[in-house]
Amino acid sequence: MVVVGDGKGKVGWGYGKANEVPPSVQKAQKQASNSLIEVPLVEGSIPHQVWGQFGAAKVLLIPAGAGTGIIAGQAVRAVCEASGIHDILTKSYGTNNPVTLVKATIDALSKLRTREQIAALRGVELDELTV
Numbered sequence: 001m002v003v004v005g006d007g008k009g010k011v012g013w014g015y016g017k018a019n020e021v022p023p024s025v026q027k028a029q030k031q032a033s034n035s036l037i038e039v040p041l042v043e044g045s046i047p048h049q050v051w052g053q054f055g056a057a058k059v060l061l062i063p064a065g066a067g068t069g070i071i072a073g074q075a076v077r078a079v080c081e082a083s084g085i086h087d088i089l090t091k092s093y094g095t096n097n098p099v100t101l102v103k104a105t106i107d108a109l110s111k112l113r114t115r116e117q118i119a120a121l122r123g124v125e126l127d128e129l130t131v
Contacts, residue, residue: 005082044086052108
């Protein structure tokens with residue numbers, strides 16, 4: 001399994017199988033680059049708290065203040081680092097299978113929206129004084 005990202009808000013994952021390691025990594029990288037999603041970042045963190053789920057894995061992502069770092073397990077940490085998130089708190093529930101944890105984390109990141117995106121969907125203008 002491979003997680004790829006540009007460190008600026010794009011991340012994807014891929015899974016490849018072959019008789020040897022290099023061809024399987026190449027397959028996984030190709031699949032990962034084709035499955036990139038856009039992750040909205042706000043000051044190095046995420047805009048709001050979000051849950052992600054895949055199979056038995058559930059992942060909670062919580063925005064954190066600057067300097068906190070990535071508080072996460074190995075699978076969730078890989079996805080967060082690849083996407084460019086610098087400060088985040090996470091908690092995983094259910095299974096500890098890395099494949100399902102990565103899929104649940106990608107699901108959670110795909111649900112994120114910024115204030116501007118939500119305002120555009122609702123057809124409302126944001127007042128710059130409200131934060």
